[in-house]
Amino acid sequence: MNDLLKALYDKFYEPPDMTETLSEIKSIHQQLIEQLDKPPRRLVLKLVDDEERVADDLALDSLIAGFQLAWQLSAEVHYRCEVRPMVIKDYGQDGLCPDEE
Numbered sequence: 001m002n003d004l005l006k007a008l009y010d011k012f013y014e015p016p017d018m019t020e021t022l023s024e025i026k027s028i029h030q031q032l033i034e035q036l037d038k039p040p041r042r043l044v045l046k047l048v049d050d051e052e053r054v055a056d057d058l059a060l061d062s063l064i065a066g067f068q069l070a071w072q073l074s075a076e077v078h079y080r081c082e083v084r085p086m087v088i089k090d091y092g093q094d095g096l097c098p099d100e101e
Contacts, residue, residue, distance in 0.1 A: 005064050013059075
């Protein structure tokens, strides 16, 4: 299921336009290359790569958690409308269930 959600995320997610930020990142990257020796530069670049990977994983995890919450809410509404209709009748429909006319 998570593979399907990841495929949907990859297909439909459009990242915001961050042209200025990406330009600044490239500039800082170039400055690091020019000012740092290889070992510290590698360490800083690894840090940046790992932070980006964490941000990507968190975004996907957030999508999956939101989908699971929506699925559970949908199941709860279905349960209340189909299995326990008296609860809805006693407290009012509030637009949860379709009219049963």
